[in-house]
Amino acid sequence: MQLQDVGLTFEEVKAYTEKYLIDTYERFPFLVTKAKDMYLYDQDGNAYLDFYGGIAVNSAGNCNEKVVAAVIQQTQEVMHVFNYPYSIPEVVFAKLLVETTGLDRVYFQSTGTEANEAMIKLARKYGTDNYGPERYHIITAKKSFHGRTFGAMTATGQPESAIHKGFGPLVPGFTYAEFNNVEAFAEQVTKDTIAIMLEPIQGEGGVNPATKEFLTGIEKLCRDNDMLLLIDEIQTGCYRTGYPMAYMYYGVSPDIISMAKTLGGGLPLAGILAKEHVAKSFTPGSHGSTYSGNPVACAAGYAEFKELIDRELGKNAAETGEYFMEKLRALPHVKDVRGRGFLVGLELDVPKAVEVKHNAIDRKLLTTAIGDSIVRMVPPLIASREDCDKAAEILRDSIEALG
Numbered sequence: 001m002q003l004q005d006v007g008l009t010f011e012e013v014k015a016y017t018e019k020y021l022i023d024t025y026e027r028f029p030f031l032v033t034k035a036k037d038m039y040l041y042d043q044d045g046n047a048y049l050d051f052y053g054g055i056a057v058n059s060a061g062n063c064n065e066k067v068v069a070a071v072i073q074q075t076q077e078v079m080h081v082f083n084y085p086y087s088i089p090e091v092v093f094a095k096l097l098v099e100t101t102g103l104d105r106v107y108f109q110s111t112g113t114e115a116n117e118a119m120i121k122l123a124r125k126y127g128t129d130n131y132g133p134e135r136y137h138i139i140t141a142k143k144s145f146h147g148r149t150f151g152a153m154t155a156t157g158q159p160e161s162a163i164h165k166g167f168g169p170l171v172p173g174f175t176y177a178e179f180n181n182v183e184a185f186a187e188q189v190t191k192d193t194i195a196i197m198l199e200p201i202q203g204e205g206g207v208n209p210a211t212k213e214f215l216t217g218i219e220k221l222c223r224d225n226d227m228l229l230l231i232d233e234i235q236t237g238c239y240r241t242g243y244p245m246a247y248m249y250y251g252v253s254p255d256i257i258s259m260a261k262t263l264g265g266g267l268p269l270a271g272i273l274a275k276e277h278v279a280k281s282f283t284p285g286s287h288g289s290t291y292s293g294n295p296v297a298c299a300a301g302y303a304e305f306k307e308l309i310d311r312e313l314g315k316n317a318a319e320t321g322e323y324f325m326e327k328l329r330a331l332p333h334v335k336d337v338r339g340r341g342f343l344v345g346l347e348l349d350v351p352k353a354v355e356v357k358h359n360a361i362d363r364k365l366l367t368t369a370i371g372d373s374i375v376r377m378v379p380p381l382i383a384s385r386e387d388c389d390k391a392a393e394i395l396r397d398s399i400e401a402l403g
């Protein structure tokens with residue numbers, strides 16, 4: 001849809017946004033009329049280098065041709081039928097995900113927070129089925145982010161933040177322990193603990209990678225205490241860190257993982273993958289969703305995933321991401337650069353991340369800011385060394401221009 005199609009000016013779109021939307025976002029000062037590969041284009045045709053990828057979504061590039069073609073074909077064939085008939089896009093994508101990860105079964109959802117709800121529900125049901133109804137306690141990490149619906153929001157270990165404030169009472173049965181500290185988690189395990197739930201790299205918490213000792217230590221803690229290991233791969237999964245899923249770097253074997261963002265190639269698609277003995281706890285009637293396995297979303301996700309595999313974009317993310325991080329380390333005011341592949345956090349030694357983000361927008365580079373001092377970049381995985389050189393130069397100018 002373009003401005004001329006609805007007879008509006010950009011100023012009117014801005015005014016209507018303020019008037020008609022419940023606005024929970026700080027917006028970029030432009031509207032997007034076109035998106036292609038590494039670039040977004042505004043109402044005046046200006047091109048912006050995309051280093052936020054719709055927040056880790058458009059991994060095979062904005063409006064990837066194969067994904068677009070799959071969506072067009074599927075919308076012309078079957079758009080939605082609910083889960084009563086068998087469905088080709090749903091099953092071919094599920095098979096590909098199982099073959100890629102080694103986990104056994106998939107349940108599709110529409111958004112990340114719903115996938116985490118499903119993961120939490122499945123863990124609790126498994127606890128009840130195998131040990132009784134008291135075994136529902138889940139430990140998550142401080143500074144984690146798992147979503148905005150009640151279960152996922154409660155799992156989010158940021159009790160003092162706007163994510164929690166004013167929404168109480170939250171869901172019982174969650175406690176938080178310090179990330180990268182196995183002892184802190186071990187201290188919270190009781191006979192009623194059924195699972196530990198973690199991001200391999202905390203995305204919204206500031207791009208904090210788990211150490212190998214931590215994740216393997218947590219896996220051992222889980223095995224020793226008959227608890228499930230739940231991994232939230234919503235931001236880290238789908239080749240972003242170079243691996244099909246980020247947990248693979250650590251050599252651990254989670255019982256359930258949640259996925260979203262890139263999974264739908266730009267359409268709302270999320271899901272969980274579970275081991276067989278755990279998946280068994282969801283039976284007909286125990287869980288469901290109208291849009292689960294939506295044919296268009298699954299066709300898009302399948303095409304996106306095939307692109308990531310066929311073009312070896314995980315390899316590009318790993319190699320070019322490393323190159324990019326090295327370049328960023330040479331910039332002024334840089335305290336730390338961390339992440340893996342194309343999940344990159346640049347921590348400044350001054351609390352001016354938002355100002356850097358705005359300066360970068362003025363210079364036609366798109367990033368996101370986390371808190372006061374972290375600039376996060378999660379570009380499409382097609383980003384080249386030249387794209388990274390350009391982004392690093394714009395960031396240099398944006399930092400040097402700080403007041």
Ligand SMILES: Cc1ncc(COP(=O)(O)O)c(C=O)c1O
Pocket residue numbers: 111112113114116145146147148199203204232233234235236260261
């Ligand atoms: C690690 C993680 N989990 C869950 C979510 C929530 O996903 P959604 O916004 O699709 O509900 C996010 C979103 O940023 C995320 O980064």
